[in-house]
Amino acid sequence: MSGPRLTRRDFLARTTAAGSLAGAGLSLAWVSAAAPATNVVAPRIRKARSVVSFHLDQPYLDPTGEAIPYLPPAGLRGADALARLSAEDLFRLPL
Amino acid sequence: MVDFAKVPTNVGFFTPERFEGEVHDCEVLGQVPRDLNGTFFRVGGDWLYPSMFPDDAPLNADGHVSSFQFRNGIVSYKGRYVRTKRYEADKAANRQLYGYYRNPYTDDPAIRDPERPNLRTVANTSPIVHAGKLFALKEDGLPHRIDPATLATLGTWDFEGAWKSQTFTAHPKIDPVTGEMIAFGYEATGLASDDLFICTIGKDGKVKHETRAKVPYVSVIHDQAVTQKHILIPFGGYTTSLDRLKAGKIHWGWDQTKPSMIGVLARDGDGKDIRWFKGPERCLMHTFNAYTEGSKIVLYAPFYESNFFPFFPPIDGSPWNPQKAKAYVRRITLDLKSKKDTWTEEVLWPFNVVDLGRIDTRFMTLKQRYGYTGYADPKRPFDEARAGNLRGRVTNCYGRFDFETGKLNSYFAGPTHSLQECCFVPRPGGSEEGDGYLIGVASNYAEMRSELIIADARNLEAGDIARVILPFRSSAQVHGLWADASELA
Numbered sequence: 006m007s008g009p010r011l012t013r014r015d016f017l018a019r020t021t022a023a024g025s026l027a028g029a030g031l032s033l034a035w036v037s038a039a040a041p042a043t044n045v046v047a048p049r050i051r052k053a054r055s056v057v058s059f060h061l062d063q064p065y066l067d068p069t070g071e072a073i074p075y076l077p078p079a080g081l082r083g084a085d086a087l088a089r090l091s092a093e094d095l096f097r098l099p100l
Numbered sequence: 101m102v103d104f105a106k107v108p109t110n111v112g113f114f115t116p117e118r119f120e121g122e123v124h125d126c127e128v129l130g131q132v133p134r135d136l137n138g139t140f141f142r143v144g145g146d147w148l149y150p151s152m153f154p155d156d157a158p159l160n161a162d163g164h165v166s167s168f169q170f171r172n173g174i175v176s177y178k179g180r181y182v183r184t185k186r187y188e189a190d191k192a193a194n195r196q197l198y199g200y201y202r203n204p205y206t207d208d209p210a211i212r213d214p215e216r217p218n219l220r221t222v223a224n225t226s227p228i229v230h231a232g233k234l235f236a237l238k239e240d241g242l243p244h245r246i247d248p249a250t251l252a253t254l255g256t257w258d259f260e261g262a263w264k265s266q267t268f269t270a271h272p273k274i275d276p277v278t279g280e281m282i283a284f285g286y287e288a289t290g291l292a293s294d295d296l297f298i299c300t301i302g303k304d305g306k307v308k309h310e311t312r313a314k315v316p317y318v319s320v321i322h323d324q325a326v327t328q329k330h331i332l333i334p335f336g337g338y339t340t341s342l343d344r345l346k347a348g349k350i351h352w353g354w355d356q357t358k359p360s361m362i363g364v365l366a367r368d369g370d371g372k373d374i375r376w377f378k379g380p381e382r383c384l385m386h387t388f389n390a391y392t393e394g395s396k397i398v399l400y401a402p403f404y405e406s407n408f409f410p411f412f413p414p415i416d417g418s419p420w421n422p423q424k425a426k427a428y429v430r431r432i433t434l435d436l437k438s439k440k441d442t443w444t445e446e447v448l449w450p451f452n453v454v455d456l457g458r459i460d461t462r463f464m465t466l467k468q469r470y471g472y473t474g475y476a477d478p479k480r481p482f483d484e485a486r487a488g489n490l491r492g493r494v495t496n497c498y499g500r501f502d503f504e505t506g507k508l509n510s511y512f513a514g515p516t517h518s519l520q521e522c523c524f525v526p527r528p529g530g531s532e533e534g535d536g537y538l539i540g541v542a543s544n545y546a547e548m549r550s551e552l553i554i555a556d557a558r559n560l561e562a563g564d565i566a567r568v569i570l571p572f573r574s575s576a577q578v579h580g581l582w583a584d585a586s587e588l589a
Binding site: 055057059060061062063064065066067068069071072073074075076077078 | 109114154158408411420422425484485486493494495543546
């Protein structure tokens with residue numbers, strides 16, 4: 006190994022910044038690609054204007070887009086930015 | 101590879117925990133009362149794998165049981181998943197096999213079994229201790245026995261074959277006078293069935309009385325209320341059908357044309373004699389308590405105006421209405437002598453509350469004075485920079501609601517906290533109603549950790565006596581229960 010040593014904090018800070026950029030381009034039109042094949046076609050919410058809002062102390066998906074969005078605090082502890090990245094993207098981050 | 105990014109509501113503090121663990125002798129701010137000797141059990145949901153559908157109900161998350169064990173002023177924590185058949189199947193497959201909340205028709209064909217829907221329960225709703233046994237409950241399946249010391253799952257429990265319903269309520273009630281547990285199962289004979297089985301289980305844990313009834317329409321029957329003479333079965337608004345389920349929809353939809361209902365049955369009565377009272381559009385979910393006085397039954401309950409679950413949409417296609425998703429503390433009086441099959445209703449406080457109402461359970465089935473639940477006080481401070489844009493939207497207070505005087509006493513959790521359901525713990529050696537502690541877990545959104553609050557139930561304004569600090573987020577509880585050490589001996 007060569008080069009300056011990267012601390013975990015630095016890694017997370019850089020990754021969060023990259024994740025935020027990647028996340029900015031995300032659409033809220035989720036697809037359930039993870040769902041295995043079934044022979045039932047379930048109705049799903051596909052409206053691009055869906056918004057994650059907050060009710061009774063937990064987030065929920067509002068398909069009308071009219072609810073007040075839930076914006077968790079910026080920071081590193083939730084690893085939200087990391088969660089938005091695929092493993093491939095994660096390892097390609099310029100560090 | 102697991103990827104929760106496809107579930108947009110699994111965000112920030114609400115990212116699944118996905119681990120099991122224990123903390124011996126937790127960090128504490130303040131002094132834990134040394135007279136508390138027992139365990140606070142909690143049951144909630146925590147996704148092992150992401151939900152199959154992004155708009156699924158969080159009520160479909162895998163059951164997770166946790167405990168705060170109190171011994172001589174020291175508190176230790178444990179948390180484990182409930183080992184349901186579903187958990188084991190998902191774990192073996194390394195992915196989510198199960199579809200929408202209580203709809204087996206949306207499951208992966210490898211495990212799909214609509215004839216036995218109770219095998220897909222997640223056991224994620226409430227704990228109960230009865231006859232020396234601890235159970236994790238959910239209303240769509242049988243109880244799961246849990247080892248109270250290790251939290252290991254010991255299997256499902258059908259009361260030695262005497263429990264005949266496919267399902268078992270998450271809210272059995274224990275009569276403090278007799279020690280009996282009153283329980284019921286709805287959709288008792290299968291998906292969307294109108295069968296309701298009601299049982300009395302003796303303090304020895306054996307089923308001593310069972311009766312069966314038909315419901316006016318199939319709906320969520322989440323809770324009940326029990327008096328010394330009667331069993332009350334409340335529900336309203338939510339509907340389902342086999343056609344709905346076969347169409348691949350989530351189990352419940354809201355039908356605003358349906359009346360709210362309360363069934364009244366004598367404790368030792370026959371199901372065919374159940375009397376159904378009707379009310380206006382309401383979402384009848386949890387109760388505080390009820391008692392019988394002469395020909396009248398008085399029920400205290402924090403019932404909602406209408407559908408409070410955004411993920412169970414109206415069946416007419418209209419959008420969910422958050423303005424009507426509000427619960428108020430209500431006193432409902434049913435007159436058994438009246439020929440009218442309806443009730444009178446009073447709203448006791450003008451602001452909405454969390455509907456997870458609790459009481460001093462030594463007074464369950466009896467006339468009681470106090471109810472406890474959380475509520476959002478928008479006048480209290482909230483630190484949006486550290487905790488997110490949730491001002492006015494989090495449960496920042498516990499209240500003691502005095503049903504006799506109308507007085508409210510409040511506990512405030514802090515400007516970055518949201519409170520989960522509270523639980524009343526009687527002070528050892530005391531007998532007066534309300535003499536004890538109010539405990540509950542707070543979510544600290546700024547520090548991304550969970551904290552167990554312990555407050556004097558008769559002096560809530562003084563703040564907490566102690567806070568037990570967990571160095572992580574413990575999965576959100578649906579319901580919790582205090583069990584004195586002697587109950588599990």
